[in-house]
Amino acid sequence: MAAPLKRWQRHMRLAGWSIIGLFAAGVAALALKLSYDIVTYVDEPELMEPGQSYGVADYIVSEVLFTAADVKFYAYRWSSEQPFRIVVLRPGQDGVEECVAGEAFDRWFFQTTEMYHGAALEYPVAAKPEDWAVFELIKYETPVEENDMRMLLPTRPGEPIIVEWAHIPGQYPSEWDPELFALVKQGCAGLGARP
Amino acid sequence: MTCVRPIPFLLALCAALAGCIDECTPVPVGERLTLIEAEEVLQVVVSGANLKLFAYRQTVVDPFDVVVVRSGGGPAEHCRSGPGFTRLVEASSALPVIRQAKTTVEEVSPEWFIIELWDGSKQSGIEQRLRRPTSRDGGTLMQWCYKQYVVEFDPAVWDSVSSGCRALGAAPAVAG
Numbered sequence: 419m420a421a422p423l424k425r426w427q428r429h430m431r432l433a434g435w436s437i438i439g440l441f442a443a444g445v446a447a448l449a450l451k452l453s454y455d456i457v458t459y460v461d462e463p464e465l466m467e468p469g470q471s472y473g474v475a476d477y478i479v480s481e482v483l484f485t486a487a488d489v490k491f492y493a494y495r496w497s498s499e500q501p502f503r504i505v506v507l508r509p510g511q512d513g514v515e516e517c518v519a520g521e522a523f524d525r526w527f528f529q530t531t532e533m534y535h536g537a538a539l540e541y542p543v544a545a546k547p548e549d550w551a552v553f554e555l556i557k558y559e560t561p562v563e564e565n566d567m568r569m570l571l572p573t574r575p576g577e578p579i580i581v582e583w584a585h586i587p588g589q590y591p592s593e594w595d596p597e598l599f600a601l602v603k604q605g606c607a608g609l610g611a612r613p
Numbered sequence: 614m615t616c617v618r619p620i621p622f623l624l625a626l627c628a629a630l631a632g633c634i635d636e637c638t639p640v641p642v643g644e645r646l647t648l649i650e651a652e653e654v655l656q657v658v659v660s661g662a663n664l665k666l667f668a669y670r671q672t673v674v675d676p677f678d679v680v681v682v683r684s685g686g687g688p689a690e691h692c693r694s695g696p697g698f699t700r701l702v703e704a705s706s707a708l709p710v711i712r713q714a715k716t717t718v719e720e721v722s723p724e725w726f727i728i729e730l731w732d733g734s735k736q737s738g739i740e741q742r743l744r745r746p747t748s749r750d751g752g753t754l755m756q757w758c759y760k761q762y763v764v765e766f767d768p769a770v771w772d773s774v775s776s777g778c779r780a781l782g783a784a785p786a787v788a789g
Contacts, residue, residue, distance in 0.1 A: 481660055485669070492667040494660075496684045505680050505689055509671050514680055514691045547733070554737065556729075558660050559721045566737030584737050 465538040465588045471581075473532040480558035482527060486551035486571075489603050493519060493527075502527065506605035517610035526598040526609060530555065535581065538588035543580055545570055572596050640757050642710050646764075648739040649730050651699075651706040656731040656738065659701075659774060662723035666774070666781075668694060681777035692782030697773040701781065705741065706730055709765040714754060717761045718744065725756075726774075745771045 423431070477498035484491040490507040502519035519527075530553070550568040569592070570580040578591035579599065601608030640646060653673055659666035663684040668677040677694035705728045724744045731738030742756035746768060753766035773780035 490669050494665050507678055514689060516689050556660055584735050
């Protein structure tokens with residue numbers, strides 16, 4: 419029969435088990451908190467504060483896509499050293515416009531590689547689905563998340579472009595120049611290189 | 614008094630913790646990964662190192678308007694979609710996942726393609742990165758988050774993509 423534990427040995431055993439218990443409780447609490455953070459991130463996204471929405475290095479962009487009800491604008495390049503080439507399709511019209519991108523395209527493109535936005539609209543615009551245009555920068559060699567958005571181009575001078583993203587709530591005024599997007603709708607006539 | 618075995622208990626907690634922090638949606642290995650309903654697709658973008666394709670249609674009952682461009686130059690190919698294009702959309706909208714790749718390959722190489730399918734319902738399309746088979750392994754790889762999976766993808770569809778309007782179109786290619 420083993421000798422009974424001395425008092426200090428009982429205290430040491432109790433202290434040991436207490437430390438193990440506290441560690442286990444800490445790990446469990448951390449796991450629960452991480453689970454809660456992940457769940458709340460998915461279930462309760464928050465409105466963005468005014469500021470920069472995104473910024474992309476221009477040289478990694480291989481394609482630019484602007485899709486509206488009346489124009490399908492697709493610009494691509496084979497490498498960052500080569501100029502963009504533009505292809506434009508117009509629903510209801512035969513044929514395809516094709517040209518090399520010009521200076522106006524460069525101004526528009528560089529603008530779109532970053533965006534600053536204002537505060538979320540207090541009253542979101544209730545536009546018809548066909549009024550929205552989808553904008554996307556495609557980065558062929560960079561397997562990272564894209565920054566697709568849809569936008570409402572203004573119908574009156576002085577109004578901003580309104581943007582919204584797939585996984586972020588709210589609509590936001592963008593600081594992009596609407597005049598440059600008006601050139602997109604002109605296709606090669608607006609953004610193509612001059613002959 | 615029954616002794617509690619602390620070490621297995623702590624290991625179980627740590628394993629659960631590791632599982633909690635994997636934020637990527639799990640890929641159903643052994644099942645079909647349905648990304649989008651093929652019949653609802655309105656727009657397709659295929660981006661490769663030497664070939665790019667853009668296609669759209671106004672409604673789900675219309676054929677696609679397809680444009681194909683190549684890095685070797687020449688005017689864009691333009692055609693209405695045919696059965697070959699339909700097979701491309703169907704193949705890339707739902708992928709049977711065979712297994713996770715035991716060894717990963719370089720994420721950037723000419724064999725990789727971005728295929729994006731959009732049904733008009735959201736701001737962005739479903740983008741996936743697929744690597745066409747090489748002579749070494751014979752299987753199509755899918756990049757998903759930071760992992761790679763072998764998926765079932767008809768090799769003939771890859772050949773159709775390479776052929777452009779000749780295989781994807783319903784009518785002869787029209788330049789410009």
